[in-house]
Amino acid sequence: MIDSNSILLFVTDATKSASFYSQLLGQDPVDASPTFAMFILPSGLALGLWGKAGVEPAPAAMGGGCDVGFRVATTEMVDELHAEWQGKGATVLLPPTNLDFGRSFVAADPDGHRLRVYNVAEG
Missing domain, CATH: 3.30.720.120 (Signal recognition particle alu RNA binding heterodimer, srp9/1)
Known part of the structure; x- marks a missing residue:
């Protein structure tokens, strides 16, 4: 199990x-x-x-093909983490934006893996 x-x-x-x-x-x-x-x-x-x-077997693809999601409790936390991560050198691919599910931003790590911070809108 x-x-x-x-x-x-x-x-x-x-x-x-x-x-x-x-x-x-x-x-x-x-x-x-x-x-x-x-x-x-x-x-x-x-x-x-x-x-x-x-890695065995060798990976066929590298970063950028999906998002690793980090859900936060409030929309303000999305904006705060955006500023914090940008200050720490993360490459921002999408600044804080209101999307159909809630507020989100996307950053990338050095290998291009997409890191999505988001808050799900109520209602």
């Missing part, structure tokens, strides 16, 4: 990516090596960063 869930992102440089995510998330990885790092997000989801050179 499955006892936990994780998302594994294939990255060019696991150490560099771990540093980026440490700064962005305000936490250190729970496990780190030159080829892999693992973060446990507040929701309990594990976010792994795996150096693509060691």
Whole structure:
């Protein structure tokens, strides 16, 4: 039986990516090596960063094909995290915008993985 869930992102440089995510998330990885790092997000989801050179079978695609979502409690938090992440060097692909489901912005990590921060609108 499955006892936990994780998302594994294939990255060019696991150490560099771990540093980026440490700064962005305000936490250190729970496990780190030159080829892999693992973060446990507040929701309990594990976010792994795996150096693509060691992945078997080799990945067919890299970042940008989907979003890793970070749901926040308020629309104000979307705007606050946007300013914070932009100040920490994240590349913003979409500034805070009201969409049909709520308020959201999209940033990218060094490998082009899309990070969507969002708040779901009431009603």
